[in-house]
Amino acid sequence: xxxxxxxxxxxxxxxxxxxxxxxxxxxxxxxxxxxxxxxxxxxxxxxxxxxxxxxxxxxxxxxxxxxxxxxxxxxxxxxxxxxxxxxxxxxxxxxxxxxxxxxxxxxxxxxxxxxxxxxxxxxxxxxxxxxxxxxxxxxxxxxxxxxxxxxxxxxxxxxxxxxxxxxxxxxxxxxxxxxxxxxxxxxxx
Amino acid sequence: xxxxxxxxxxxxxxxxxxxxxxxxxxxxxxxxxxxxxxxxxxxxxxxxxxxxxxxxxxxxxxxxxxxxxxxxxxxxxxxxxxxxxxxxxxxxxxxxxxxxxxxxxxxxxxxxxxxxxxxxxxxxxxxxxxxxxxxxxxxxxxxxxxxxxxxxxxxxxxxxxxxxxxxxxxxxxxxxxxx
Ligand SMILES: [Zn+2]
Numbered sequence: 014x015x016x017x018x019x020x021x022x023x024x025x026x027x028x029x030x031x032x033x034x035x036x037x038x039x040x041x042x043x044x045x046x047x048x049x050x051x052x053x054x055x056x057x058x059x060x061x062x063x064x065x066x067x068x069x070x071x072x073x074x075x076x077x078x079x080x081x082x083x084x085x086x087x088x089x090x091x092x093x094x095x096x097x098x099x100x101x102x103x104x105x106x107x108x109x110x111x112x113x114x115x116x117x118x119x120x121x122x123x124x125x126x127x128x129x130x131x132x133x134x135x136x137x138x139x140x141x142x143x144x145x146x147x148x149x150x151x152x153x154x155x156x157x158x159x160x161x162x163x164x165x166x167x168x169x170x171x172x173x174x175x176x177x178x179x180x181x182x183x184x185x186x187x188x189x190x191x192x193x194x195x196x197x198x199x200x201x202x
Numbered sequence: 203x204x205x206x207x208x209x210x211x212x213x214x215x216x217x218x219x220x221x222x223x224x225x226x227x228x229x230x231x232x233x234x235x236x237x238x239x240x241x242x243x244x245x246x247x248x249x250x251x252x253x254x255x256x257x258x259x260x261x262x263x264x265x266x267x268x269x270x271x272x273x274x275x276x277x278x279x280x281x282x283x284x285x286x287x288x289x290x291x292x293x294x295x296x297x298x299x300x301x302x303x304x305x306x307x308x309x310x311x312x313x314x315x316x317x318x319x320x321x322x323x324x325x326x327x328x329x330x331x332x333x334x335x336x337x338x339x340x341x342x343x344x345x346x347x348x349x350x351x352x353x354x355x356x357x358x359x360x361x362x363x364x365x366x367x368x369x370x371x372x373x374x375x376x377x378x379x380x381x
Contacts, residue, residue, distance in 0.1 A: 037274055047258075050255070050259035063262060067266075075277065139258070158253040159255065164217055
């Protein structure tokens with residue numbers, strides 16, 4: 014499965030390099046929701062995330078020659094998305110503002126608690142739990158679960174030892190479970 | 203939790219980052235440790251139900267899709283024959299190639315002219331020398347020079363020398379005259 018995914022991506026990437034528009038649009042359609050989800054949850058702002066999504070794909074296009082084919086394309090793309098996010102926060106210095114914006118935005122989306130747990134509600138609850146995470150835990154969690162990035166690469170991307178990345182992931186899972194329990198979800202049966 | 207130090211092993215096992223040996227040894231541990239097996243199972247269920255692209259991903263608007271595809275295809279068009287190299291690098295490579303080829307061509311002709319000038323000068327010097335010696339010696343020397351040119355197999359020099367001698371001796375080529 015993972016092997017097929019990789020060779021599919023390599024094929025689309027080769028088309029992309031040859032200038033075939035199907036290569037780019039293929040990879041874009043396949044991964045835009047994952048990358049956009051990461052950017053929305055890291056910045057807490059859809060508009061900013063839209064700009065960063067464009068920057069991420071543009072940077073990937075411009076640095077296509079730096080893509081190491083032994084790695085997964087999605088991991089590489091998430092590495093670029095991470096850099097765009099860091100650059101954004103460095104330049105804008107609005108991290109705390111957007112974080113609090115995001116919390117209210119996500120909180121307001123949740124429907125009445127006595128309603129049956131529809132997919133839409135579940136989605137809102139999980140994302141609310143993710144939003145409560147410390148940004149470093151949140152990033153490790155999203156890189157792993159949305160980007161499928163291996164811990165070894167997460168450590169490289171976030172410039173920390175692998176044990177730190179693993180520790181952040183453990184805390185992220187613990188905190189998400191705690192938050193979900195508060196909202197009446199006690200694990201998956 | 204007795205196996206708390208194995209929580210990280212559960213993560214690495216799930217992400218497929220354990221070596222074959224570590225993987226085997228953790229699997230045999232899970233077969234006897236309920237705690238670790240339960241931790242692994244619940245994480246896997248969470249991944250299947252909670253941590254999916256449908257739940258954590260976001261769909262950009264159609265306008266954003268259109269704009270990104272437009273901007274990226276414009277950027278793509280700027281990339282020409284040399285794959286994905288930056289445009290300025292390609293321009294540099296093209297200009298360098300142009301100049302190198304130019305230098306080789308100009309250099310080749312310049313060297314040719316220089317050599318024929320040098321050869322003409324040699325002939326003049328040689329002829330001055332010949333004038334100071336007697337006729338029979340002159341004949342021998344002249345032959346020697348021609349033979350020398352022959353053995354060097356330097357067509358330019360040989361040609362220039364012949365031409366020089368032709369100028370000196372009218373229309374008869376030197377080798378014919380020697381016959
Ligand atoms: Zn155990």
